[in-house]
Amino acid sequence: MNDKNDKGKKRTARERLAEEREHLKAREKRRRTLLVGAAVVCIMGLAAAVGVLAANAGGDKSDSAGPVIPPKGAVGKGGLAIPVGQQSAKSTLTVWEDFRCPACKQFETTFRPTLHELTGSGQLKTEYHLVTLIDDNAGGSGSLHAANAAACAQEAGKFSPYHDVLYENQPAETEDGYADNATLLRLADKVSGLNTPAFRKCVDDGTHNSWVAKSNDAFQDSTFQGTPTILLNGKNVFGNPSNPLTPQKLKQMVQAADR
Numbered sequence: 001m002n003d004k005n006d007k008g009k010k011r012t013a014r015e016r017l018a019e020e021r022e023h024l025k026a027r028e029k030r031r032r033t034l035l036v037g038a039a040v041v042c043i044m045g046l047a048a049a050v051g052v053l054a055a056n057a058g059g060d061k062s063d064s065a066g067p068v069i070p071p072k073g074a075v076g077k078g079g080l081a082i083p084v085g086q087q088s089a090k091s092t093l094t095v096w097e098d099f100r101c102p103a104c105k106q107f108e109t110t111f112r113p114t115l116h117e118l119t120g121s122g123q124l125k126t127e128y129h130l131v132t133l134i135d136d137n138a139g140g141s142g143s144l145h146a147a148n149a150a151a152c153a154q155e156a157g158k159f160s161p162y163h164d165v166l167y168e169n170q171p172a173e174t175e176d177g178y179a180d181n182a183t184l185l186r187l188a189d190k191v192s193g194l195n196t197p198a199f200r201k202c203v204d205d206g207t208h209n210s211w212v213a214k215s216n217d218a219f220q221d222s223t224f225q226g227t228p229t230i231l232l233n234g235k236n237v238f239g240n241p242s243n244p245l246t247p248q249k250l251k252q253m254v255q256a257a258d259r
Contacts, residue, residue: 066206066209066210067210068210068211068214069207069208069210069211070151070208070211071151071152071154071155071159071208071211072154072155073154074154074211075127076127077218078214078218079211080129080211080214080215080218081094081127081128081129082127082128082130082150082151082154082159083125083126083127083128084119084125084126084127084128084159084160085118085119085120085122085124085125085126086119086122086125087125088122089119089122089123089124089125090123090257090258091118091123091124091125091232091233091253091254091257091258092124092125092126092127092232092233092234093115093124093125093126093127093230093231093232093250094126094127094129094229094230094231094232094234095126095127095128095129095228095229095230096129096131096219096224096227096228096229096230097128097129097130097131097227097228097229098130098131098132098133098134098143098147098227099130099142099143099146099147099150099166099167099170099178100134100135100138100140100142100143100146100170100171100173100176100178101133101134101143101173101227101228102170102173103226103227103228104167104227104228105167105170107228107230107238108164108167109167110247111247111250112164113247114247114250114251117251118250118251118254123254123255123258124254128159128163129215129218129219130147130150130151130212130215130216131143131147131212131215131216131219131227132144132147132212132213132216133216133219133226133227134173136216138173138174139176140176140179141176141179142171142176142177142178142179143178144209144212144213145178145179145180145181145184145203145206146166146178146184147208147212147215148202148203148206148207148208148209148212149162149166149178149181149184149188149202149203150162150163150166151202151207151208151211151212152199152202152203152207152208153188153191153194153199155198155199155202156193156194156196156198156199158191158193158194161191161194162187162188162191162194165187165188165190165191166178166184166187169187181203181204184203185199185200185203188203225239226239230245232250232253232254233257237250237253
């Protein structure tokens with residue numbers, strides 16, 4: 001019995017060893033299969049990512065490629081500013097802004113009556129520099145398309161009213177509504193005489209896209225921190241929490257310079 005028991009134990013051990021080897025082989029085969037599958041997925045994912053980046057790069061390039069065409073009447077270095085008001089005004093307000101920027105909308109909403117009063121009376125001229133910070137930081141192209149449309153409105157002599165319409169109807173920052181030229185053209189109907197065939201072609205062709213890109217590059221190369229950046233006669237007068245600018249303060253400073 002003892003001999004039989006020993007032989008039975010040996011056979012059982014051998015069988016168990018063989019079974020264990022088979023399990024190990026199967027597990028190793030599954031591991032290799034998973035590794036190969038994962039590698040394929042990674043390669044496919046990398047290829048997809050490269051494809052998306054290439055597509056996006058191509059899209060950005062097509063949006064801003066082409067000759068730099070300043071809108072009619074643009075002033076300043078490189079013709080990068082759109083002027084509003086009489087050039088004989090003693091004070092100049094320089095405004096760097098982005099049509100997708102909520103803080104820019106807040107500035108425009110708060111200061112618009114004062115700016116219109118001061119430019120209308122000949123005490124102040126405003127020079128607008130249009131940038132695309134929200135596009136750069138959040139993605140999309142609404143800043144670029146809106147700025148191009150505003151430059152097209154400048155070509156038609158309608159910059160100021162269209163500029164105001166764009167801020168009055170600004171989409172939420174997370175919604176790239178101004179990337180759709182149809183929206184920009186529909187808003188042009190709010191400005192009498194603006195939505196002409198020439199304006200529509202200018203908007204759809206992105207005539208001033210490269211000019212907008214050049215303006216944005218100028219901002220990036222500056223020491224300015226964000227939008228809106230507001231300078232009065234070359235001095236930064238906006239964004240200091242300890243001495244906030246108000247419409248009344250702005251009016252007082254402009255009137256003092258006008259004496």
